[in-house]
Amino acid sequence: MKPYFIGASIASALVFMSACNNSTSSTETSVQSTKVTQPATKATSELEQTARLKLKTLERIMAQARAKDIDVTREETVVWFANEFLKFANWDENNQDAITYLMGEYYGFKDKKEELAAMVPDFQREKVLSILDGGIAELSAVLSGDIQRRPVNKVDWKNIEVSDDMLLSNGKPIFLYDYFSKSVGRPLTDTQVYNDHLGAIFHGGENLYPVDHDRAINSFLLNEDRTFNQELLKEVTDISDTNVGFLIYWNMGIPEWVEKLEPEVRLGRSLFTGYDIDNPLVRDVWGTIAKETGALTRGKKVSQLGYILANEPHWYTISSGWTRRTGEMQNISSYTVNKARQWLRNKYHGNIEQLNKNWNSQYSSFDTIEIPMPIPAKLEGTPKFYDLARYNMDRAIDWFTFVQNELHKGNPDADTHIKIMPHLFTDDQRHQGIDLEALTDLTTMIGDDAKARETRSRTAKNPEAWEAHYAYFWEELSLAYDFMESVSPNKIHVNSESHFLSAGNWREFDTSVEYVESVYWLATVQGMDVNLAWFWARDPDGSPEDRLEGELNFFDNALAGSFAGSVNQQPHIANAYTQVMYDLNSFSEEIMALRAQRRPIRLFHSETSAINKTNHMSQQFKLYEKIYFDGFPVGFVTENIIKKQDNKSWDTVVVYKTEYVTQAELNTLQTYLDQGGTVIIDSNESLSKNEYGQPHTKTLSASKGNLINLAGKADIAEIRQVSLKSASNGLPDLVLDENNGTEYKGVNWRAVKQENGSYLVNLNNLGKHKAKLTLSLKGGEKLNITNMMTGKSMKDHFQLAPKGVLLLHVTVE
Known part of the structure; x- marks a missing residue:
């Protein structure tokens, strides 16, 4: 059997079934590399002619299936993608200069752009043949009775119900799929763009990288006299109210009138937040906009999937090449400095002597404290760095709390989420201003743009650790999702820019169908309810969408390179994405049951240690990885989770290489023990120091609970065994x-x-x-x-x- 079947999940099952029936056959389903160094040898007309014949064959079998009342939704999608990509292949072949230019805009393809441009037309035609072969084989197997498959649980895009922790379509759980940006400016009535094959979520703001005025909710809506620019406001109020959708706050620009009144307003900018979030005029502007647009869009379908409060927010305070290029946090305003001084005054309860002792400084008062920006990298691990990094997080929390509160004044029912990059949590760095727990807890939905990839990052100089053991890089996705779902277990989870198909640091023409199947099952079982893939960049005639035509010069150069080698040139991947979502929606009730499985073992997470150590998350992943394959979802607890959630939701808390915790964190763990909980500690080093590296005067005691201190004598495998034994009553049968x-x-x-x-x-x-x-x-x-x-x-x-x-x-x- 060929590996390219219609439904990715069913494809894997068919190959698996064949292997089980033949003990000598291999169950290896990895697709052979499709990297091509020369144009295909067959004539273009011959490849397309063959595809047209196969289309007729598939359509004939579909007619037979319909006559027997067999659902052919999957095959309808194969037919649609086959026709689209035959058209795309012809466009690419007839516009080699444009395709060559776009290939060169992706840094990984610069040196072979002509070669790839020549290869890609026939590459697409050959992949069309593959998906047609798969469609014919699978539907034939269904017709013969060799396999049984469920009808697709199709999305009713016009009638989505938002429940507490799931989305419903026709009374059943549904997982929504679409592309975050596609053919910008196309109306919802354009069925070449909005359909079941590509998804039909309406994007209330999708011009991603304009110079200033964009179609999202932005600061240019408000005039200096506090009236609204009515033409721009129509971009919000005139949005079609037909389909489920989302709205996004686009924060890159700031009006000239604001800059004239506040010359410091651009200080402290970051890549996608083009102004100082501590500026009082900025807060006045955005507070007014959030409240008013919230009121104007209240109850509309375009806000059913929430208001995205920011696109990939971050404020990197240790300088790098790219932050210098974009101007990120190269300096800060007097407002930020004064707020930092007040934060420090509160943190030290007005005791400047204690701050001087921690910082090794000699300030006479909090009003004279200097706040370095960028922060010298040599400060990492010092009390001064801890305070500055923690303040950077707290000011971001304060900003998003303010914006959400103002939105809720105009629209009390508004759902919110933030497109947070999960690697800001899973990476070791903690100087970027994002506290994933606090922001996940704050908003009414979980928001992110998690990534996974089948190949090594193009920025990696050496083989990556995962390559030795795994088929693809899943660490960021799984670790972050388990953490966010532990923080907010009863919220809808929206990945508003899923980078599972391609991203800036990875792109391959030979991406496998099996990878697409696996990663979307993984993300969905781990909590994802909505995903908007990156990205659909073709207009219906096959040409690149308007933003990608002509000479490209974007503030963020990631967009310019996103077309080359993307899903728009890979019919097998575009088809696989939709097919796996069909499969997931066919089993949506079973997946919700799997999600409800209890998390018996919880890893204790402390941002205190994450800030103070340069390898904390790398260490934590090793334990997470060790128990990730034991038949249940891994859970996390923090000080706030222990305080806010039912402690009977888990059996055991494991503390691993977590040397730094605040007194409040230590007290909360003690309270948990006082109430009869179980805590496993890897060594006496864990929980031994406060946020400034000073020894705690007290240690945990068993009290009414069970305290297991392994005293540094157990390796990670033994810690797993002790944890499993402690939680044995909660493990699967x-x-x-x-x-x-x-x-x-x-x-x-x-x-x-x-x-x-x-x-x-x-x-x-x-x-x-x-x-x-x-x-x-x-x-x-x-x-x-x-x-x-x-x-x-x-x-x-x-x-x-x-x-x-x-x-x-x-x-x-």
Whole structure:
């Protein structure tokens, strides 16, 4: 069987099924590299002619299926993408100069732009043949009764219901999909852009990188006399109220009249926030805009998916090449300095002597404190750096709290989220002003633009650690999602710019269908309700959208390079993205059941240690990784989670290499023990110091709980074993034994017991090796296993290829 089947999940299941029926066949489904160094040898007309014949074959089989009342939504999408990409291939072939130029705009392709431009037309035609072959094979298997598949649970784009922790379509959970930006300016009535194949979320603000005036909610809406620019306001008030949508606050520009009144307003700018968030006039302007536009859009469908309060906010305070180029935080305003001084006065309770002792300084008062900007890198790990980094986070929290409060004055029911880059949490750096926990807790929805990638980052000088064990880089996605879902377990989760298909630091023409399947299953099972992929850059005639025509010169050069090698030149990936969303929506109720699985083990997270250490998150990932493959979602606790959430939601808290905690954090852990909780500490070093590196005078005591101090004698594998034993009553009844030829596990799995006593099991092989698996029950009872994607029975021992996904229904004899 060929690897390119219609539904990515069903494709994997078919290949898996074939392998199970033939013990000598390999279950490896990795697609062979499609890198091409020369144009295809077949004539273009011959490739397209072959594709047209295959289209007729598929349409004939579809007619047979319709006559038997078999759902052919998946095949309709294959047909649509096949026709579109045949058109795209012809455009690319007939406009080689434009395609060559766009190829050269991506830094990774500069040296081979002519070669790639010549290759890409036939590359697209050959991939069209692949998806057509897959469509014919799968629907033929359905017609013959060889497999059974569920009809697609199609999205009713005009009637989406926003529930507390999920979106509903026709009464069932639904996962929405679209592209964050596509063919800007096209009306909602343009079915070449808004349809089930590409998604139909209306974008209330999608001109991403204009010089000033953009179609989002922006500061140019307000005039100096506090009246609104009515022409620009129409861009908000005249938005179609037909489909579910979102609105975005675009913060790059600031009107000239503001700059004249406040000459410092550009000081302290960052890449996508072009002004000082501490400036009182800025707050007046944005407060007025948020309140008024909130009132004007209240109850409209375009705000159903919330107001995005910022695009990728960050304020890097340690200078680098790119921050100097963009002017990010190269200096700060007097407002920011004075607010920092007041923050320090409050932090030290007015005791300047204590600050001087910590900072090794000699200030006479808080009013004379100097705030260096950029912060010298040599200060990292010092009390001074801690204070400045923590203040940078707190001022951002204060800004977003203010904007959200003003929005809620005009629209009390407004949902909000922030497009936070999760790597700001998963990376070790903490000088960028983002406290993921606080901002996730603040907004009414979870917001992010998480990334994953199948290949090494183009900026990496050496092989990356994940390459030795895994099929793709999943750390940022999984670690951040488990953390955010632990902070806000009952919120809708919107990834408003998903970089799973391409990003600035990775781009490959040979991206595999199996990767697309695996990563979208992973993200959705881990909480993602809405994703807007990056990005759809073609107009319906095949040409690049207007912003990408002619000479490109953007403030942020990422957009200019985004077309080359993107989903717009990869029919197999565009098709796979939609197909996997069809599959996920067909099993939406099962996925919501999997999400509801309890998190019995919680890792203690402290931003105090993350700020003070230059390797804290790298260390934390090692423990997270160790228990990530044990059949349940990993959880986190913090001081605030322990205070705000039901402590019975977990069994064990594990503290690992967390030397620095505030007194409040330590007190909260003690309170948890006082109430009968269990805490495992890796060593006496953990929890030993306050935020300034000074020893705590008290340590935890067991009290009414269970305190297990491993005293530094256990390695990470032993810590896992102790943690699993401590939480044994909360672990799944099912056991998965994995053998992939290495000591590293690769299959992430979840197992939940249903009301009727059966089990629902999801398996996703993130490992780079084929996994030999055995599924059993702790009591040893015989299991009946059904592959829910094909309707086929399975044995309790089977194999799963890298990036393979299974959804199983398990009963006990």
